[in-house]
Amino acid sequence: MAASVNFPFLISFLLFSSLLLASTLGASDAPIVNGLSWSFYESKCPKLKSIIRTQLKKVFKKNIGQAAGLLRLHFHDCFVQGCDGSVLLDGSASGPSEQDAPPNLSLRAEAFEIINDLRARVHKRCGRVVSCADITAIAARDAVFLSGGPDYEIPLGRRDGLNFATRNATLANLPAPTSNASVILTSLATKNLDPTDVVSLSGGHTIGISHCTSFANRLYPNQDPVMDKTFAKNLKLTCPTANTDNTTVLDIRSPDKFDNKYYVDLVNRQGLFTSDQDLYSDERTKGIVASFAENQSLFFEKFVNAMLKMGQLSVLTGTQGEIRANCSVRNSDNVSLASVVEEVEEDLLEL
Ligand code: HEM
Ligand SMILES: *[C@@H]1O[C@H](CO)[C@@H](O)[C@H](O)[C@H]1NC(C)=O
Ligand SMILES: *[C@@H]1O[C@H](CO)[C@@H](O)[C@H](O)[C@H]1NC(C)=O
Ligand SMILES: *[C@@H]1O[C@H](CO)[C@@H](O)[C@H](O)[C@H]1NC(C)=O
Ligand SMILES: *[C@@H]1O[C@H](CO)[C@@H](O)[C@H](O)[C@H]1NC(C)=O
Ligand SMILES: *[C@@H]1O[C@H](CO)[C@@H](O)[C@H](O)[C@H]1NC(C)=O
Ligand SMILES: *[C@@H]1O[C@H](CO)[C@@H](O)[C@H](O)[C@H]1NC(C)=O
Ligand SMILES: *[C@@H]1O[C@H](CO)[C@@H](O)[C@H](O)[C@H]1NC(C)=O
Numbered sequence: 001m002a003a004s005v006n007f008p009f010l011i012s013f014l015l016f017s018s019l020l021l022a023s024t025l026g027a028s029d030a031p032i033v034n035g036l037s038w039s040f041y042e043s044k045c046p047k048l049k050s051i052i053r054t055q056l057k058k059v060f061k062k063n064i065g066q067a068a069g070l071l072r073l074h075f076h077d078c079f080v081q082g083c084d085g086s087v088l089l090d091g092s093a094s095g096p097s098e099q100d101a102p103p104n105l106s107l108r109a110e111a112f113e114i115i116n117d118l119r120a121r122v123h124k125r126c127g128r129v130v131s132c133a134d135i136t137a138i139a140a141r142d143a144v145f146l147s148g149g150p151d152y153e154i155p156l157g158r159r160d161g162l163n164f165a166t167r168n169a170t171l172a173n174l175p176a177p178t179s180n181a182s183v184i185l186t187s188l189a190t191k192n193l194d195p196t197d198v199v200s201l202s203g204g205h206t207i208g209i210s211h212c213t214s215f216a217n218r219l220y221p222n223q224d225p226v227m228d229k230t231f232a233k234n235l236k237l238t239c240p241t242a243n244t245d246n247t248t249v250l251d252i253r254s255p256d257k258f259d260n261k262y263y264v265d266l267v268n269r270q271g272l273f274t275s276d277q278d279l280y281s282d283e284r285t286k287g288i289v290a291s292f293a294e295n296q297s298l299f300f301e302k303f304v305n306a307m308l309k310m311g312q313l314s315v316l317t318g319t320q321g322e323i324r325a326n327c328s329v330r331n332s333d334n335v336s337l338a339s340v341v342e343e344v345e346e347d348l349l350e351l
Contacts, residue, residue: 089164
C-alpha cells in the first residue's frame with residue numbers, strides 16, 4: 001500500500017515542474033522573434049560560441065575595458081535601425097571611420113577591430129554563414145559574462161543590413177546622457193521597453209568609461225544639487241573644464257566588474273549621467289533601482305530579460321539583408337568577395 005503512486009498526480013506534477021524549468025531556463029517574458037532560434041548555427045557552425053568565447057577571454061585578459069566597448073557596440077547597433085550590424089559599416093554615424101561623431105557617441109575603435117577579427121576566425125572555420133550582427137550580439141553576451149555578469153543563451157539568425165546608420169537616425173534613436181528619466185522612459189517605450197527594462201539596461205553602465213563632455217552638464221556652469229558633493233569635487237579634478245578630453249569610470253565602486261554596484265552608486269547619488277541619476281529621482285523607477293541595489297540576482301534576471309528584448313529589435317532574418325564578408329562594408333561594395341573563404345592565418349589580428 002505504501003508504494004502506491006497517484007499517477008495522474010505524478011504526471012501533472014512532472015508537467016508542472018517542466019513548465020517551471022522551461023520558464024526558468026528561457027528566463028524571459030520576451031517572445032522569440034520569427035526567424036531567430038536558439039540552435040540556429042548548431043549544424044552550420046557548431047563551434048561558433050566557443051570560438052568567440054575563447055578569443056574574447058584572451059582579449060579581455062589583456063584589457064577588460066574592451067568588454068565595455070563590445071557591450072555598448074551591440075546597444076548602439078540595436079537601437080539604431082535594429083540589430084543588423086549597421087553600426088559596423090563604414091559611414092555609420094558612430095561607426096569605425098567617423099572622426100566627427102559627437103563625443104558622446106564615441107565607440108571604441110578596438111571594438112570594431114575585435115568584431116572584424118572574430119568574423120575572420122568564425123568564417124575561416126565555418127565559411128561565410130554567420131552574420132556580423134550575430135557576432136556582435138554574442139560578443140556583447142560574452143562581455144557581460146566574462147566581466148562577472150550572468151551567463152545566458154541568446155537566439156541567433158540575425159542577418160546583416162545593407163544600409164549604414166545615418167547621423168540623424170543615430171541621434172534620433174540614442175537618447176542623450178543629459179536626458180531626464182521622463183525622456184529616457186518615453187524614448188525606450190517606443191522600442192517596447194518598459195521601466196524595468198530601462199533600469200535594467202542602464203545597468204550596462206556598471207562597466208566602462210565616459211568622456212567629460214557626457215556629464216559636464218552636471219558640473220558646469222552649475223553643479224547638479226542632486227550629485228554627492230565629494231563625488232562632484234573629484235569629477236571636477238578629472239574635468240577641470242566642460243570640454244576636457246579626460247575620461248572617468250561609469251561605476252566608481254567596481255568599474256570593471258559586471259555587478260549591481262551601479263545601482264548602489266545611484267542610491268548614493270554617485271551616478272555619472274543625468275540619465276543614470278534621475279532613475280533614482282523619478283517615482284516610476286526609483287523603487288526598481290533600490291531593489292537592484294539590494295538584490296544582484298534580481299538585477300541579473302531582469303537584465304537578461306531586457307537584453308533578450310533589445311537583442312531582437314527590428315532584426316533581419318531569413319533571406320533579408322546578407323551575411324557580410326567584411327563587417328565594415330556591404331558585400332556589393334567589397335571588390336574581392338571571391339577571396340572570402342581563402343583567408344589566411346596572417347590576417348588574424350593579435351589583439
Ligand atoms: C539609456 C540610455 C543610455 C544613455 C543615455 C547612454 C549614454 C552613454 C554615454 C554618454 C556613454 C559614454 C560615452 C563617452 O562619453 O565616451 C556610455 C557608455 C557606455 N554605455 Fe551607455 N547609454 C545608455 C544605455 C546603454 C545601454 C542599454 C547599454 C548596454 C546594455 C550601455 C552600455 C554602455 C557601456 C558598457 C559604456 C562604456 C563604454 C566604454 O567604456 O567604451 N549603455 N553610455
Ligand atoms: C538631419 O536633421 C537636420 C536637423 O534636424 C535636418 O536639417 C536635416 O535635413 C536632416 N538630414 C537628413 C539627411 O535627413
Ligand atoms: C551628444 O551631444 C550633442 C552635443 O552636446 C547633443 O546634441 C546630442 O543630442 C548628444 N547625443 C547623444 C546620443 O548623447
Ligand atoms: C524632462 O526633460 C524634458 C525635456 O528637457 C522636460 O520637458 C521635462 O519637463 C523634464 N521632466 C522633468 C520631470 O524634469
Ligand atoms: C585632465 O585634463 C587636464 C587637462 O585638460 C589635466 O591637467 C588633468 O591632469 C587631467 N586629469 C586627469 C585626472 O587625468
Ligand atoms: C532576490 O531576487 C531573486 C531573483 O528574483 C529572488 O529569487 C530572491 O528571493 C531575492 N532575494 C531576496 C533576499 O529578496
Ligand atoms: C574590410 O573593409 C575595410 C574597408 O573597406 C578595409 O579597410 C579592410 O581592410 C577590410 N578587411 C578585410 C579583412 O578585408
Ligand atoms: C572583402 O572581404 C574579404 C573577406 O573579409 C576580404 O578579404 C577583402 O579584403 C574584402 N575586400 C574589400 C575591398 O574590403
